[in-house]
Amino acid sequence: MSPRTKEQFEEIRKESKDKILKVAVVLFAEKGYASTSISQISKNAGISKGLIYNYFESKEDLLRQMILGLFEEMMPRFDLKDIKKLTREKFIELTDVSLDIVYENPHRWRLYTSIFTQPGIMDLFKEDLLKLTMPFIPLFIEYFKEKGHKNPEAMLRYYSATLDGIQLHILMDIENFPLQDVRELLINQFA
Amino acid sequence: MSPRTKEQFEEIRKESKDKILKVAVVLFAEKGYASTSISQISKNAGISKGLIYNYFESKEDLLRQMILGLFEEMMPRFDLKDIKKLTREKFIELTDVSLDIVYENPHRWRLYTSIFTQPGIMDLFKEDLLKLTMPFIPLFIEYFKEKGHKNPEAMLRYYSATLDGIQLHILMDIENFPLQDVRELLINQFA
Amino acid sequence: MSPRTKEQFEEIRKESKDKILKVAVVLFAEKGYASTSISQISKNAGISKGLIYNYFESKEDLLRQMILGLFEEMMPRFDLKDIKKLTREKFIELTDVSLDIVYENPHRWRLYTSIFTQPGIMDLFKEDLLKLTMPFIPLFIEYFKEKGHKNPEAMLRYYSATLDGIQLHILMDIENFPLQDVRELLINQFA
Amino acid sequence: MSPRTKEQFEEIRKESKDKILKVAVVLFAEKGYASTSISQISKNAGISKGLIYNYFESKEDLLRQMILGLFEEMMPRFDLKDIKKLTREKFIELTDVSLDIVYENPHRWRLYTSIFTQPGIMDLFKEDLLKLTMPFIPLFIEYFKEKGHKNPEAMLRYYSATLDGIQLHILMDIENFPLQDVRELLINQFA
């Protein structure tokens, strides 16, 4: 009977929302966005179908919020905020984080790859993600330029393509992927 | 007996089937497999829904036949059949073909990436594709071993991951991708 | 090139039609009328779908012609044409034929029961069948009247209901049905 | 938590489910299971197609639940639970109930006969129904044995076949069937 405080409500909201998002990440990653139903999400989260629409405008909105949330959660792992210039050490650390991050939460990563290679869906996030990553591009360009590369922009493309390819291959065979060997090759080549 | 000869029927069949496959490649590539309906395919192909089931047992079968067909169409481009040993020249040629192939038919390539990163779908082809590619793995291992790499298996992983990553990035920004520069980096590193 | 004679055509027609009917009896009996497709019939008969429509106006017409054909084929087994009056011997013979007929062609019989208990379908034949059986009703009525039954019409109903029930039960468990014992009970009671 | 109590939901569910079942009995009886569409059922019940799948897993499940429900509803009419031994009176009562039951709800009975003579469908229930009826078989065997029949098992077969045949004939001509006369014949013969 006692009315709940604003804070209590806020907490309840956050809890429910987090639960939904957590469950949805796993399901979307395992079965794909289009093949996961709101019904399944609600069942797995132990809540009612209707409640999901209390927190998200639509299934698409749920996907959007989820992806952005995951991204925001991931960015601090790179600890790039106050970096003005990339040292070799920092570059290696970033590379390591990029690889570790896949092993830490393969579900999430599988979700990323399935989303970002899915035609049409990618468009929902392109802009937001660009906004998040753009500030750091000059750091890498500068890094490669200082290393003496004539075309540092191309080098950055090459580096990020390689990184993406490796992340993909880790997912494809997470148990047998020769992480240490590949990491070494990667560092030797780019750092 | 027959009003049309077997050959006539065969031709009609081939024509219709090809039209369906052609339309389906584009739609699957543009909107994804799960989000493309049989109805849309039939509409775009200018035929009736039912006819598709005259040629394919199911939507899944359509996808399967399409992917395998595209693969078989692609394999000869690499001209690997009679190769017993990879020379540097051949290795470079293969690398070039791997890049060119994306530009030649981005639709098809987008389809590949969307299919092979889509959870659950990949399983339909894993075996078939393994069977097609497996014979050539030793060639590459041998190549890297002769080049003096201590761990040629890891090197092959690294190489193919890099290649996949680049193909992905080409698709993501096909107009601005610095193909020549990246190609050079790739060859310098692996060939 | 030589034109076929009318008789030859007639023969071809009859052969094809018989083949279709024969296959359809089995399929309808095994899977039911509604669940058997024209396509299956044509496949099992080794002919084309279209040909069926050369001989039958529709699926329903096929059913109609089949049932009536089977009936006409069955009637002579009872050899009732020239009977003016039922003797006890003839009555017993008719009863025996009624039972034997089920064992001789369970497919056909299963078809009958499935058709005649199927709402809506029965109506297609009611009239035709009545026309075929009606002439013999008085014979049975007379038979029971002579045996001293006060209500021979009711007795006929009782007799034919019993017969139908037994035929049904034979079909339900054709291997274990105690035919001889039941036959004896039947004869003792009605003959 | 809940806006409606569990009981309220239960009631709503029961009401909808009953309405669906009620409509489906009639339609299945009139047109047959295979020829009745979910769409027709929903239309006749005044609800949406989708709702049916809220209560039944599939069309087959709907049939299953319906048949078993009807059976369970019917069994108490025979009041056999506590019977240890069949008296003549009880036997006659059971026979009467078996006949009355058809008149009470011809729709339901037509459904039974159409279902149980329909190839393939019967299999869905065979086991369940056997489980329900098996316990009472010995009672009848004992009854016929005590009446001096040498082969009481055959006698039971004969009795139940006769009963089934009569039920069938009642359905075929419910208005003119001479129930009283036939009932008398039946009782004279078996009781």
Place this chain on the structure above:
DNA sequence: GATGAATGAGCATTCATTCAT
């Protein structure tokens, strides 16, 4: 007579979304 490609209405089923409570 005979073929089978082609049609399109219809089917069982799924699912994002709404809404009364």
Place this chain on the structure above:
DNA sequence: TATGAATGAATGCTCATTCAT
């Protein structure tokens, strides 16, 4: 806030039937 009954459009698929050859 939270529920789940209810909707209806859409999906993959089937099938009786037509028709050019």
